[in-house]
Amino acid sequence: MTGVAATRLRAPAVVAREGEAVPQYVVFAEGANGPRLRHARPRPGDWGHGFLRARQKTNRRGHPIFPAVHARRQWQYIDLGLCQVCGRPARDPVSGRWWWLLSDDGQSAAQGYTNAPPTCPGCIPEAIAQCPYLRKAAAVYTVTDYEPYGVLANLYRPLGELAIPVMEGVELTLSDPLRGQALATQLLVLFHSLQPEPLPAD
Template identity: 30%
Template sequence: MTTCRPLSQTPVMPSREKNRSVRTANESRLIPFITQREGEEAAPDNLLIVQHASGPRLYYGDEDAKGRDRPIRGVLWARCSFNPVDEHEMPTGKPQWKFMHPYRQMLMMQAMRCQVCTQPARTPLGFIFLAGPKDHDLTQAEIRTNQPPVCRRHARTAAALCPHLENPMVFLARSAPLYGVHGTLYGLDADKKVNVVAQPDEALPFGHPNLPTLLGSQLIRRLSSFQVLDLDELQRALTLAA
């Protein structure tokens, strides 16, 4: 993974204890909201598989009764703890730049909000998605991404903060429909214990028969109508469209 419980269209952030002394306001804004922090750890999985007439399905033994463990189309989502937040409602703690917090990634991708500041990411020309210079084959008609969009204000910030995004490809997409989920597949071993059976390299599309036993960690969108620009071209285009 890289960065550098049903929900409304506007994400509701979990209520968490505030810590006003961990970072300054400027530092808060310079660390993307989706970045996982030291101290935010995967929760004990306590997973179980229940056989239904339609096939096996993965559950938490103490699954949330309000459905918050299945925020997207019934897919079970990976649990990860949340650090306290500061006065700007941003997570605290030293950033783990290589990792995205699975729930915060999902929130921003679902609601199409900026992965840096959480504000709506739509621009007059569509949505801005960033990728590393070698992440995608541009001969393909469709691009799939695990990176939530960025707003115009933070396009350069996101690229500057993440070494993976040095000289980024910038996708300006008119639409970016949901595609599927990346995660880990579970099954039962010979002793009827729940174990990992596969970690697919590719996301499973919604409707895939294996989704009921997938523990999701990243929400994926597909870009099928887009322009590829650099950051300077993006800013010029947005300035003309303003």
């Protein structure tokens, strides 16, 4: 397992847990541009970058659910530049660059954006040991900066005030015309000055 002892492995901070799931009670309400999805009982923090965000508890109770990602922590860790494994800052204090661990299928690096939060160098070996996709092929990068690009979301259609689910895991940009029908589950970020780096030693 890439030299990381099994006893040292822990569930990454960004992974969802069994005790955090809640039903998504969403409805449509008339807005300035037509029907818009919202939670049946609105709360502060429901919205991010113009999208309605999925709800989850944040108590970290219960067994981790691999490979499910906790929607709010994923969003928060990206916004704050925190490591998806330990939750500490993933920015190099000397270079000022953020560290990112991606599956080396060429897709994330080529497209220039991802839904994965950053990963600090100290946690990269552990992250690879935990993830079967990364064990097959992992690549490490640093970036000078990054910015919100879009979301992964579940789409609904209105039937009066009712919200009928129609599609899951759809990529939408921040300006997508379907954003009023979307329940965002993960934030996507666009990289600036992506640079490959060697894999840190275990």
